[in-house]
Amino acid sequence: MTTSTLESPVALSTPTAPTTTQRYAKCIEASKRVRWDIDADVIRGRRFDFTKKFLPDSLSKIGALAFLSVDEARFLSQVQGRTYANMFALVERFIGAKTLELTEGHRLGDQVALEALVRLTDEELKHQALFRRLDLMAAEQMPPGYRFVPPPNDVANAVLGKSTWAVLALTLDIELFSLAHYRSSIDPDPNLCPLWKDVFLFHWKEESQHAILDELEWRREDARLSPAEREQGVDDLIALVAAVDSTAQMQAEADAGYFLHHAGRAWTPAEEAAVRDGLFAAYRWQYIASGVQEPRFAATLKALVTPAQLQRIGEALTPILVHADR
Ligand SMILES: [Fe+2]
Numbered sequence: 001m002t003t004s005t006l007e008s009p010v011a012l013s014t015p016t017a018p019t020t021t022q023r024y025a026k027c028i029e030a031s032k033r034v035r036w037d038i039d040a041d042v043i044r045g046r047r048f049d050f051t052k053k054f055l056p057d058s059l060s061k062i063g064a065l066a067f068l069s070v071d072e073a074r075f076l077s078q079v080q081g082r083t084y085a086n087m088f089a090l091v092e093r094f095i096g097a098k099t100l101e102l103t104e105g106h107r108l109g110d111q112v113a114l115e116a117l118v119r120l121t122d123e124e125l126k127h128q129a130l131f132r133r134l135d136l137m138a139a140e141q142m143p144p145g146y147r148f149v150p151p152p153n154d155v156a157n158a159v160l161g162k163s164t165w166a167v168l169a170l171t172l173d174i175e176l177f178s179l180a181h182y183r184s185s186i187d188p189d190p191n192l193c194p195l196w197k198d199v200f201l202f203h204w205k206e207e208s209q210h211a212i213l214d215e216l217e218w219r220r221e222d223a224r225l226s227p228a229e230r231e232q233g234v235d236d237l238i239a240l241v242a243a244v245d246s247t248a249q250m251q252a253e254a255d256a257g258y259f260l261h262h263a264g265r266a267w268t269p270a271e272e273a274a275v276r277d278g279l280f281a282a283y284r285w286q287y288i289a290s291g292v293q294e295p296r297f298a299a300t301l302k303a304l305v306t307p308a309q310l311q312r313i314g315e316a317l318t319p320i321l322v323h324a325d326r
């Protein structure tokens with residue numbers, strides 16, 4: 001394993017705990033070991049199997065819509081599964097751009113950290129290419145009219161306008177929920193479309209390193225902030241959560257309209273309202289609630305902020321968590 005000559009004396013004096021450079025090096029090692037190719041490893045000439053669900057029930061929250069037939073529930077999981085891939089492509093736009101910016105801080109410093117972040121950026125570019133391919137493939141097999149509403153560059157510009165501390169907090173949340181979703185919901189479900197499931201298996205393999213790097217970079221950023229700058233970071237994080245929430249609501253509305261139009265039957269006003277609200281609650285669960293409830297995210301956040309700041313974040317999250325968890 002390569003180690004840097006620029007390690008801090010504190011790290012060198014505690015040989016039993018891995019130094020920060022060694023943690024970056026571990027990520028490089030894992031990144032090289034699991035590296036995959038979009039066509040040769042993931043797609044392998046396959047198409048989606050539309051006789052199977054895409055997003056598993058524990059993420060799609062389809063159980064709350066008990067009036068749907070088996071076919072309707074499957075179609076709704078496919079609509080949600082298409083959006084799920086597009087949401088990753090969306091967030092990877094700003095995650096890649098922010099990581100590229102972070103490399104500047106290591107440019108003439110720890111070359112191991114620099115390599116780990118360059119690899120992360122490269123992987124996020126590849127993931128975006130994969131998710132763009134998948135959306136084209138889904139479009140060939142699904143009825144026309146699906147729209148992914150949020151424009152990735154507008155969202156990225158808005159997010160990158162916030163403080164790095166807040167962007168890294170949001171990024172760790174996203175990378176941790178992507179791991180948790182695969183491990184707890186996607187992997188154990190034997191009835192999902194094999195291609196859709198494989199996409200998230202391969203994605204999970206590379207994301208495991210990303211979450212470690214996010215945490216290292218978030219703590220590194222945090223260490224250089226004044227209390228006032230951290231307070232601004234907390235404000236920005238709350239604003240970012242609100243932005244993710246309105247994105248989730250906008251896309252839930254578009255997906256509900258598409259589903260209701262193409263499901264092939266008339267709906268009562270109560271059923272329509274339940275589909276719209278059910279999708280919004282599901283997206284709040286997928287893109288906000290499931291991540292912030294991850295123990296590793298909660299522990300890192302708690303270590304970096306004051307009790308009053310933690311309470312402020314908690315209060316902003318409460319209505320979202322209550323709706324998502326119902
Ligand atoms: Fe990714």
Ligand SMILES: [Fe+2]
Nearest residue numbers: 124175207210
């Ligand atoms: Fe990632």
